[in-house]
Amino acid sequence: MTLDSLQLLFFKNYDDAALRLSPGLNCFIGDNGSGKTNLLDAIHYLSLTKSAITASDALCIKQDADFFVVKGIFSSNTTPDKETIQVSLRQGQKKTVTHDKQPYERMADHIGRYPAVLISPYDTDLIRQGSEERRKYFDSLMAQLDHAFLEQLISYNSLLRQRNVVLKQGGYSNAHGFDRDYLLALDEQLAPLGQQLTALREAFLIDYLPIFQRHYEQLADGREQVMLTYKSQLVGADFAQLLRLNERKDFVLQRSTVGAHRDDFVFLMNELPVKSYASQGQQKSFAIALKLAQFELLAAKQHNKPLLLLDDIFDRLDDKRIARLLELVADETFGQVFLTDTNLERTDQALARVTVPILRFRVQNGTVAPV
Numbered sequence: 001m002t003l004d005s006l007q008l009l010f011f012k013n014y015d016d017a018a019l020r021l022s023p024g025l026n027c028f029i030g031d032n033g034s035g036k037t038n039l040l041d042a043i044h045y046l047s048l049t050k051s052a053i054t055a056s057d058a059l060c061i062k063q064d065a066d067f068f069v070v071k072g073i074f075s076s077n078t079t080p081d082k083e084t085i086q087v088s089l090r091q092g093q094k095k096t097v098t099h100d101k102q103p104y105e106r107m108a109d110h111i112g113r114y115p116a117v118l119i120s121p122y123d124t125d126l127i128r129q130g131s132e133e134r135r136k137y138f139d140s141l142m143a144q145l146d147h148a149f150l151e152q153l154i155s156y157n158s159l160l161r162q163r164n165v166v167l168k169q170g171g172y173s174n175a176h177g178f179d180r181d182y183l184l185a186l187d188e189q190l191a192p193l194g195q196q197l198t199a200l201r202e203a204f205l206i207d208y209l210p211i212f213q214r215h216y217e218q219l220a221d222g223r224e225q226v227m228l229t230y231k232s233q234l235v236g237a238d239f240a241q242l243l244r245l246n247e248r249k250d251f252v253l254q255r256s257t258v259g260a261h262r263d264d265f266v267f268l269m270n271e272l273p274v275k276s277y278a279s280q281g282q283q284k285s286f287a288i289a290l291k292l293a294q295f296e297l298l299a300a301k302q303h304n305k306p307l308l309l310l311d312d313i314f315d316r317l318d319d320k321r322i323a324r325l326l327e328l329v330a331d332e333t334f335g336q337v338f339l340t341d342t343n344l345e346r347t348d349q350a351l352a353r354v355t356v357p358i359l360r361f362r363v364q365n366g367t368v369a370p371v
């Protein structure tokens with residue numbers, strides 16, 4: 001799948017931008033704050049219907065405008081037909097995503113069809129931040145790989161939200177506040193779903209781990225042993241029973257304290273937590289290896305290489321890691337690549353040996369044009 005062209009209207013710091021893209025490498029060059037990452041984020045929207053950076057869709061509407069549109073035209077080598085994906089949002093309304101002008105009823109139906117992988121300096125947040133960040137990362141990857149997993153996750157989260165509403169309605173002993181029969185009915189559906197999610201995540205990790213370890217070894221010359229394990233209260237336990245055992249506590253705290261929404265992926269280096277043990281450089285390699293493994297799994301699943309978005313790699317990665325990434329670009333491990341940098345000469349130097357077709361774009365204060 002190749003993104004042939006990209007068009008933006010009132011997206012972040014862009015008024016109106018349209019660009020024809022290379023099927024090989026696309027370089028967005030411009031000063032800090034000019035709008036390079038915003039272009040990658042627009043592509044992320046086309047793939048995953050949401051920003052990689054901004055938590056709220058509404059904040060992606062250009063300041064003082066009342067809507068945004070991101071439109072991409074895709075081609076593939078299996079069919080001559082082009083496909084148009086458009087994401088739009090009007091202030092105060094629901095976001096719409098269309099495929100060839102047909103709106104998706106559910107965003108979930110789009111997920112996984114146009115895969116993209118973003119490698120960004122913020123990837124090490126996966127190591128430094130809490131379990132929610134890691135769970136979201138792996139859930140999003142698994143959702144792109146397996147639609148059934150996404151459906152189960154959506155159902156689980158919806159039941160969990162309903163359960164938490166019940167818990168907030170009143171204290172455990174408050175007969176007016178809550179309906180215990182309703183809680184038990186929710187739990188009856190929640191328990192098997194939670195147990196399945198945990199089992200699917202555990203099974204996924206078995207496939208993902210060796211791919212991740214191979215990429216880490218290649219990036220870091222195999223000096224350290226890296227490991228990912230899965231931590232869940234539900235492994236080897238009966239979730240239905242745990243829900244009952246924790247019911248009183250859940251009422252007091254007004255939230256669900258056990259379940260698949262509390263699971264974590266544990267990152268280890270030489271058997272110690274990466275967060276406290278690994279150097280900054282090792283953490284960067286760890287995070288890039290996570291993303292390269294993601295790329296490889298998505299590519300294998302779709303028989304179609306994901307779009308690769310490389311944000312600020314020259315500024316924030318050392319020469320060795322950049323060289324490794326560019327080797328992968330050069331030997332065409334990747335398909336279509338988009339990268340950002342502040343310095344055209346440096347980009348040209350780094351890409352001197354890359355033979356795939358390259359287009360360079362100058363980004364200036366919310367405008368973008370071919371160099």
Ligand SMILES: Nc1ncnc2c1ncn2[C@@H]1O[C@H](COP(=O)(O)OP(=O)(O)OP(=O)(O)O)[C@@H](O)[C@H]1O
Pocket residue numbers: 011012013014030031032033034035036037038039059060061062063312340342
């Ligand atoms: N909703 C919005 N309306 C207007 N401007 C916005 C909006 N959201 C973000 N911006 C602006 O976009 C700019 C940031 O763009 P972006 O992150 O793409 O920069 P960049 O070129 O990647 O910079 P760097 O090299 O520092 O990473 C900032 O100036 C920010 O104020």
